[in-house]
Amino acid sequence: MNIQELETIATDIRRDIITMTAEAGSGHPGGSLSATDILTVLYFHEMRVDSGNPQWEDRDRFALSKGHAAPALYAILAKKGFFPGEELLKLRKIDSMLQGHPDMKGTPGVDMSTGSLGQGFSASCGMAISAKIYKKDYRVYTLLGDGELQEGIVWEAAMFAAHYKLDNLTAIIDHNGLQIDGPNEEVLTVGPVADKFRAFGWNVIKIDGHCMEDIIASIDEAKRVKGAPTVIVAKTVKGKGVSFMENVVDWHGKAPKDDQKLQALRELGGEI
Numbered sequence: 001m002n003i004q005e006l007e008t009i010a011t012d013i014r015r016d017i018i019t020m021t022a023e024a025g026s027g028h029p030g031g032s033l034s035a036t037d038i039l040t041v042l043y044f045h046e047m048r049v050d051s052g053n054p055q056w057e058d059r060d061r062f063a064l065s066k067g068h069a070a071p072a073l074y075a076i077l078a079k080k081g082f083f084p085g086e087e088l089l090k091l092r093k094i095d096s097m098l099q100g101h102p103d104m105k106g107t108p109g110v111d112m113s114t115g116s117l118g119q120g121f122s123a124s125c126g127m128a129i130s131a132k133i134y135k136k137d138y139r140v141y142t143l144l145g146d147g148e149l150q151e152g153i154v155w156e157a158a159m160f161a162a163h164y165k166l167d168n169l170t171a172i173i174d175h176n177g178l179q180i181d182g183p184n185e186e187v188l189t190v191g192p193v194a195d196k197f198r199a200f201g202w203n204v205i206k207i208d209g210h211c212m213e214d215i216i217a218s219i220d221e222a223k224r225v226k227g228a229p230t231v232i233v234a235k236t237v238k239g240k241g242v243s244f245m246e247n248v249v250d251w252h253g254k255a256p257k258d259d260q261k262l263q264a265l266r267e268l269g270g271e272i
Contacts, residue, residue, distance in 0.1 A: 001045055003212045009079065010040040010212075014241045015268050016075035016088055022261035024091040027100070030251035032072035034176040034209070034236040035143060039076045041215040042141055051081035054108045060138050061127045063112040065120030066145035066174060067101040068253070073110070074098050082109035117145070118153035121171060125161050128169035128229075139223070140169045147179025149190040155200070161229040162201030169229040170222040171202075174209065176238040178249045197231045209234025242267055 013036050021027035043049065047060040064073050071091065078085045083097065090096035097106045101115030111127070114120035124142035131138055148154060161169055173193060181187045194204045203225045207214040215234070222230035238252070239245025242264040256264055 006040055006044060006212050009044055010036050011241070011268055013040060013072065013075045013079065015265055016078070016085075017071045018242070018256060018261055018264045018268070020071055020075070020088040020091045021255040022258065023089050024093070024255060026092055026253075026255050027071050028068040028253045029071065029242075029256065030178070030238040030245060030248070030253075031066060031145060031174065031176065032069045033240045033242065033245065034238050035066070035069050035072050035174045036240065037210045037212060038143060038172055038174065038215055038234060038236075039072055041212060041219065043076050043080055045216060046219050047141065048138070049080070049109070051077075051109065054082060058136065058138055061111045061124070061140045063120035063124040063127070063140075063142040064102055064110075064114050065118065065124070065142050066148055067114030067116075067120060069143075069145070069174075070098070070100065070102050073102060074107070077107070077109040080109070083107075117148040118151035118157070120144075121148075121154055122157040122160075124169060124171070125157050125164075125166060128161070128166040129164055131168055132164070132166070138168070140166075141172065142169070143172045143174060145179065146173055146175045146177065146184055146190050146193070147187070149173070149193065150188050158197065158200040158202065165227045166229045167226050170219065171229065171231045172209075173231060173233045174236050175233055176236040176247075178238045178247070178252065180249075180252045182249055193233050197233075201228060203228045203230040204233065205230065206233045207235070209236035210240060 102110045104110045104113045112123045128140040205218045218232045245251040
């Protein structure tokens with residue numbers, strides 16, 4: 001799939017994020033929008049998955065460690081054909097398969113239930129070492145928020161992955177600089193992120209997390225690295241694509257009202 005096609009899909013995903021969170025009246029649009037380009041590349045360019053067989057033993061695995069960005073993952077999975085797109089409008093409804101955080105038992109295509117920060121990263125280490133033990137060639141990807149790096153479990157997992165040379169594991173940091181209580185630098189400094197992971201024995205790549213070419217190249221580089229896990233530190237913009245949401249911490253966990261939804265959809269193009 002070429003870059004233009006990937007960018008078109010990413011725009012569709014952003015529109016779905018706005019629509020579904022507005023319909024639900026709750027959710028986390030800001031961090032979902034910042035992660036969209038990364039998830040688009042993973043699912044539509046890189047990962048080996050089969051929507052007709054979600055439990056395929058040899059599939060690549062993905063854990064959304066920043067589980068609150070579930071709207072982005074749900075929109076991706078629907079676009080990929082794991083379930084009908086109409087389900088997106090049932091986000092956070094009591095009888096829906098799409099709850100506020102991903103549920104591997106209730107949602108086709110979800111490899112790990114996440115939400116408690118850091119645990120998705122740890123689970124991805126387990127998936128990666130399992131592949132090594134059973135001599136499987138699948139790869140494991142996980143996406144973390146930058147505020148999530150304040151969790152101690154992240155660094156325990158980082159030590160584990162480097163110690164066991166999990167070169168089939170790629171972690172991606174959605175480094176948008178904002179968390180629920182404000183800028184990382186004011187809440188609890190997480191930097192220097194790249195240096196910390198290098199000190200833990202990881203191969204580190206820094207990219208623009210909204211540049212499709214950068215994302216693709218970094219994933220390709222990660223696959224070439226042997227003997228160490230790779231972390232991709234992706235600089236992103238919270239609320240990317242919607243002018244009034246970009247770099248505004250309030251949109252971490254607030255759904256757009258009807259007029260805001262319409263403005264956002266206009267900015268993202270296409271029919272309303």
